[in-house]
Amino acid sequence: MLPRPGFVLEVDRSTPPTLMWKGESFGLQKLPTGSRVIYAPEPFEALDDPETAVRSALENPTGDSEPLSALLFPGMKLTICFDDISLPLPPMQAPDIRQMVIEAVLDTAAAAGVDDVVLVAALALHRRMTEAELRHALGNRVYDAFAPQGLLQQHDAEDPENLLHLGVTDHGEDVEINRRAAESDLLVYVNINLVAMDGGHKSVATGLSSYKSLRHHHNPKTMRHSKSFMDAPASELHTANWRMGRLIKDSGIKIFQIETTLNTDTFPGSFQFLQKREWEWNLKDRMMFAAASKALDAAPPKMARQVLHGIKAPHALRSVYAGEVEAVHELILKDVWAQQGVAVGGQTDIVTMGLPYISPYNVNSIMNPILVACLGLGYFFNLYRGKPVVREGGVAILFHPTRPEFHPGHHPSYIDFFEQVLTETTDPVVMSERFEESFATDPWYVHLYRTGHAYHGVHPFYMWYWTAHAMSHLGKVIIVGGDPATVRRLGFHPATTLDDALEIASDVVGPQPSITHLHTPPLLLADVQ
Amino acid sequence: MKALRIERRLVRFAAARIASSIGSGRGAGIGPLRLVDVSNLNPPTPGWHAVTPILAGICGSDLATVDGRSSRYFEGVVSFPFIPGHEVVGRLVVDGIDANGTNLSAGSRVVIQPVLGCAARGLSLCAACSSGDVGRCGHLSHGHLQPGLQTGYCSDTGGGWSEGPLWAHASQIFAVPDALSDDDAVTVEPMACALHAAIRARYQPDDVVGIIGAGTLGLGVLASIAFLDETIRVTRPRQVIVGARYPMQRQLATTLGADEVVSPSHLSRSIRAATRSLVAGRPDGRNGQLLGGANVVIDCVGSEASLTEALSMVAPGGRIILVGMLGRVSIDLASLWHREVELIGAYAYGTEHSARGSERTFDLAIEMAGAKKTGQFVSARYSLDHFEEALAHAGAAGPRGAVKIVFEATPSRTTTKREG
Numbered sequence: 026m027l028p029r030p031g032f033v034l035e036v037d038r039s040t041p042p043t044l045m046w047k048g049e050s051f052g053l054q055k056l057p058t059g060s061r062v063i064y065a066p067e068p069f070e071a072l073d074d075p076e077t078a079v080r081s082a083l084e085n086p087t088g089d090s091e092p093l094s095a096l097l098f099p100g101m102k103l104t105i106c107f108d109d110i111s112l113p114l115p116p117m118q119a120p121d122i123r124q125m126v127i128e129a130v131l132d133t134a135a136a137a138g139v140d141d142v143v144l145v146a147a148l149a150l151h152r153r154m155t156e157a158e159l160r161h162a163l164g165n166r167v168y169d170a171f172a173p174q175g176l177l178q179q180h181d182a183e184d185p186e187n188l189l190h191l192g193v194t195d196h197g198e199d200v201e202i203n204r205r206a207a208e209s210d211l212l213v214y215v216n217i218n219l220v221a222m223d224g225g226h227k228s229v230a231t232g233l234s235s236y237k238s239l240r241h242h243h244n245p246k247t248m249r250h251s252k253s254f255m256d257a258p259a260s261e262l263h264t265a266n267w268r269m270g271r272l273i274k275d276s277g278i279k280i281f282q283i284e285t286t287l288n289t290d291t292f293p294g295s296f297q298f299l300q301k302r303e304w305e306w307n308l309k310d311r312m313m314f315a316a317a318s319k320a321l322d323a324a325p326p327k328m329a330r331q332v333l334h335g336i337k338a339p340h341a342l343r344s345v346y347a348g349e350v351e352a353v354h355e356l357i358l359k360d361v362w363a364q365q366g367v368a369v370g371g372q373t374d375i376v377t378m379g380l381p382y383i384s385p386y387n388v389n390s391i392m393n394p395i396l397v398a399c400l401g402l403g404y405f406f407n408l409y410r411g412k413p414v415v416r417e418g419g420v421a422i423l424f425h426p427t428r429p430e431f432h433p434g435h436h437p438s439y440i441d442f443f444e445q446v447l448t449e450t451t452d453p454v455v456m457s458e459r460f461e462e463s464f465a466t467d468p469w470y471v472h473l474y475r476t477g478h479a480y481h482g483v484h485p486f487y488m489w490y491w492t493a494h495a496m497s498h499l500g501k502v503i504i505v506g507g508d509p510a511t512v513r514r515l516g517f518h519p520a521t522t523l524d525d526a527l528e529i530a531s532d533v534v535g536p537q538p539s540i541t542h543l544h545t546p547p548l549l550l551a552d553v554q
Numbered sequence: 555m556k557a558l559r560i561e562r563r564l565v566r567f568a569a570a571r572i573a574s575s576i577g578s579g580r581g582a583g584i585g586p587l588r589l590v591d592v593s594n595l596n597p598p599t600p601g602w603h604a605v606t607p608i609l610a611g612i613c614g615s616d617l618a619t620v621d622g623r624s625s626r627y628f629e630g631v632v633s634f635p636f637i638p639g640h641e642v643v644g645r646l647v648v649d650g651i652d653a654n655g656t657n658l659s660a661g662s663r664v665v666i667q668p669v670l671g672c673a674a675r676g677l678s679l680c681a682a683c684s685s686g687d688v689g690r691c692g693h694l695s696h697g698h699l700q701p702g703l704q705t706g707y708c709s710d711t712g713g714g715w716s717e718g719p720l721w722a723h724a725s726q727i728f729a730v731p732d733a734l735s736d737d738d739a740v741t742v743e744p745m746a747c748a749l750h751a752a753i754r755a756r757y758q759p760d761d762v763v764g765i766i767g768a769g770t771l772g773l774g775v776l777a778s779i780a781f782l783d784e785t786i787r788v789t790r791p792r793q794v795i796v797g798a799r800y801p802m803q804r805q806l807a808t809t810l811g812a813d814e815v816v817s818p819s820h821l822s823r824s825i826r827a828a829t830r831s832l833v834a835g836r837p838d839g840r841n842g843q844l845l846g847g848a849n850v851v852i853d854c855v856g857s858e859a860s861l862t863e864a865l866s867m868v869a870p871g872g873r874i875i876l877v878g879m880l881g882r883v884s885i886d887l888a889s890l891w892h893r894e895v896e897l898i899g900a901y902a903y904g905t906e907h908s909a910r911g912s913e914r915t916f917d918l919a920i921e922m923a924g925a926k927k928t929g930q931f932v933s934a935r936y937s938l939d940h941f942e943e944a945l946a947h948a949g950a951a952g953p954r955g956a957v958k959i960v961f962e963a964t965p966s967r968t969t970t971k972r973e974g
Binding site for chain 2: 432433434435436437440441444445448463464467468469472473476477479
């Protein structure tokens, strides 16, 4: 049976309450009659034989590219770069798709007599992955073959010796990327296109670059004019990356791009109810919901976090393409939209979102308040093509406890950003001018990024910039259940219930607003007509 | 006269110490402090002036005494029974002269510079007193007075927590300008302490200075930094970061010119960021011993925790100014040794030297009280009859949105200006 497409439900009296994520727990929320709920399409069927599909893609490339085997030769320098811990979400059950693809690439390289192979995790300014995370992404066989010899590296954007400045685009943007990758005879990039934002030239131009390079597009102006991140032609972020990508290509770097889509099978076994439509919950689903929600509500946040971050998604490979960057990406985008796209008729006054426990930047970590803002306004708000789900001047209502909790090892500069920057300003432009440089070049943050597992010092600024488009678009942001002082620090409004939030929103959208709820996860992309 | 008096009763001191574990100032109810009617004191010798207190402040050292938590160091430099109160604005009972030799008429408002140095004790001036550094007097328990480092700790002089009169030597008396309110004037003594501490900090224009605590002294130091910059060309440091716990403190610290006001738990992180310091041996992102740090840390709390924190955030070769009174504590001083940190006490006042010349700290403090309107720190006035409430309020000043609590010797009623 074909998976059912996504759709928009109109809430009536008979509609059961909607599952609402609120960080490390979830509940059922009755939405006002007349509200719309956007449901994601059901997960597509997995490919029957993913290994064969991967090997076939390598040998049947897309666009102006030879097969991988034809690009490999003895004595060459091969660098295989791969997406980091931020993808996919939640982390997928073993074997990870990166392992599957990289093993196929390595087999092909071995057959061609290639000896000089280095793997590079494309961290950009993200935290270094732990050994366990690398083993999960690559599998023990790959890890044990490369890591002990120092051939499994994590991109270090603060190591001037290992960066190469390739030039400046016609827009004045520095292009500086990983030296090993740039100086290789072939750069193979292994992508996971979880959403439409991922992949394309962004993989190398962002994933392997430095602050000097990233600052040209990770800034308030570019972010504000990316409408949306999921719609590359309308995204300044992507336009800048494409300029950089073409400069990288023109500088003679040969890239063999491998992009993959996964289906949206997000939750395993007993957690499957989290991705089902509520009226289709069976007795087991209801029992699991009752047990899980009660247990998570009662558990200390740390314990609830441990349970939830232990979830591994049963994501399965849906498609894979390899070859020339732009040609590959064009095909992959169609598949992403096919899996996640939902046609939505018109905008709404209020959009509601239940924010789950995980975002790209807190895998095995804490969703701190800045990441809450980023997930809601940077990611969920941008899950659209055409127009935002919520109208200009409308209201976003997020559900999340928004506690002032931080992982000191992963997010040290976030702590100081929260205390020193957000107490002064929430304006992305003002903070970029007054504070960004100092955080970006702080030697302690640099040290922790390079030697520990810390996000780069500038990273909280980038997270805040992700919200820039939403913040300039929205009339008000309300967080239901959020710690009031923390929510206010973010510049938002706290509310205790949805009714309170609607009351607070009424001065912006009036007493009878239209309401649309994004029922995600699983991921969806709203194609707003 | 009605007065609050402290008597040497060890059982009461012990009881106060226990009671104070509930909260600072709670020793007032069962401790050595008693509201009593006593005969007026006689002047120690000719040359002393009777002063009727108008307002008398409650400071941290007073609370420590009332709560039986004072260091035993002070046993030799106080005399029992004594009437506390060394932050005093009052009126001269008869005509007199002040420390500057100016004639003052009866009823003139004066503030008392409480240190009982050589001049007050009828002794030849010691080296410190000769140079105007009366706070360092070497004769505190000698001369014709009973021991007592200050008015308010000496059985012969009386103190501000009374209807008065108390007795003040001419060398202790400073006229209050008409422009100064009583509230401004009662803060002159603590402001003199703050000014003296700021000057002893010897910060430089490029320095980063951390201030631990934003009570009267912390705020006073902050006001002093601005005042010294504006009036006597002691250029303010590049960045002053204050650790302030309570909203009122944060608001005042911002108003008084702090470059950054953060919660006390974040002060070290802010100093680290401001100085772009690395952290010793902590790859986990938690703060710890800074390898760099602030050039100067001014500890206006005076506790084991605050000094430990100061040591963790001061730069190698930097200075810690101990303004808050510290008693017996257990502190690891390895970093002080290893990083060649100066630990500098800042007690009271004396004579300060600057581009404007040599001036008594008290004269500067009077000027500053007017310029910075430090009477804004006075949050509540209490009559002597309500001393237990007053001391409880002072002990919980921060959480209750207050800074300085004062006694009003002859009030018409108990007055609370601001209270959280």
